[in-house]
Amino acid sequence: MSEKDTLFNEPTETQPGSFEFNEPVVRVFSDMIERSVPGYRQLLELTPLLVRSAVTPNSKVYDLGCSLGAATLAARRAIQVPGVEMIGLDNSPEMVARCQQIMAQDNSTVPVDIRVADITDHPYQNASLCLMYFTLQFVALSQRPELLKRICEGLNPGGVLLLAEKLRFETPEEQAWMDEHHLDFKRSQGYSDLEIAKKRQAIENVLIPQTAAEHETALKQAGFGHIHRWFQCLNFSCFVAIK
Numbered sequence: 001m002s003e004k005d006t007l008f009n010e011p012t013e014t015q016p017g018s019f020e021f022n023e024p025v026v027r028v029f030s031d032m033i034e035r036s037v038p039g040y041r042q043l044l045e046l047t048p049l050l051v052r053s054a055v056t057p058n059s060k061v062y063d064l065g066c067s068l069g070a071a072t073l074a075a076r077r078a079i080q081v082p083g084v085e086m087i088g089l090d091n092s093p094e095m096v097a098r099c100q101q102i103m104a105q106d107n108s109t110v111p112v113d114i115r116v117a118d119i120t121d122h123p124y125q126n127a128s129l130c131l132m133y134f135t136l137q138f139v140a141l142s143q144r145p146e147l148l149k150r151i152c153e154g155l156n157p158g159g160v161l162l163l164a165e166k167l168r169f170e171t172p173e174e175q176a177w178m179d180e181h182h183l184d185f186k187r188s189q190g191y192s193d194l195e196i197a198k199k200r201q202a203i204e205n206v207l208i209p210q211t212a213a214e215h216e217t218a219l220k221q222a223g224f225g226h227i228h229r230w231f232q233c234l235n236f237s238c239f240v241a242i243k
């Protein structure tokens with residue numbers, strides 16, 4: 001069970017400077033992401049539909065930046081074809097340790113290997129599906145094109161990347177409207193204005209969002225043939241990219 005996220009409601013001296021996926025974050029992570037990302041639960045609810053159409057027998061399914069494995073589990077429980085192996089990667093050892101316990105408690109029979117790894121230098125091969133939910137936004141901008149290329153090369157023909165990201169917007173008006181409504185969403189989830197401001201400060205320069213057009217161009221340049229933005233909830237979106 002996730003604890004309630006009160007990390008940014010604590011006295012300033014006990015707070016981390018820059019945001020990190022460390023033990024205190026792991027303890028509250030499920031609550032934090034649900035109350036911070038509008039549409040997160042619906043994205044997870046729709047994931048099985050996309051998994052069932054993408055995954056082929058005897059292939060691998062990767063979850064990149066798996067955290068506590070919410071998307072890994074959504075996919076794992078949906079896989080109906082034989083010979084599939086799942087691999088969840090995250091570079092936070094604390095996240096991986098907890099995620100391994102969560103996977104061990106799940107009674108799905110699809111083999112799953114949760115590893116501490118940097119997704120920018122991990123090999124990808126024989127993949128029919130890669131999930132990358134809200135992780136690319138934490139990778140250095142300079143490393144993103146190469147990472148997308150490696151993922152595309154590791155997918156089999158017809159293989160699918162599901163890429164969920166926080167978006168940046170082209171015009172100041174659209175950006176301001178999205179920011180305002182995202183703020184209101186967080187307030188509606190019980191966060192105070194002070195908590196919201198402190199979290200924003202901690203995550204600035206750590207989470208770098210790109211525009212939808214930038215993502216679409218990068219996915220094309222990485223070698224994907226078809227790219228659709230199939231889901232958006234305020235400033236959070238999911239793309240499907242098909243090799």
Ligand code: GEK
Pocket residue numbers: 021033064065066067068069070071089090091092095117118119120132133134135138139
């Ligand atoms: C979910 N997908 O619940 N290599 C590996 N892991 C990384 C890297 C990297 N280079 N950079 C960041 N991470 C999940 C949510 S959270 C999103 C993903 C969020 C990991 C980081 O340790 C963290 O666990 C995850 O990416 C991002 O559907 O917190 O907004």
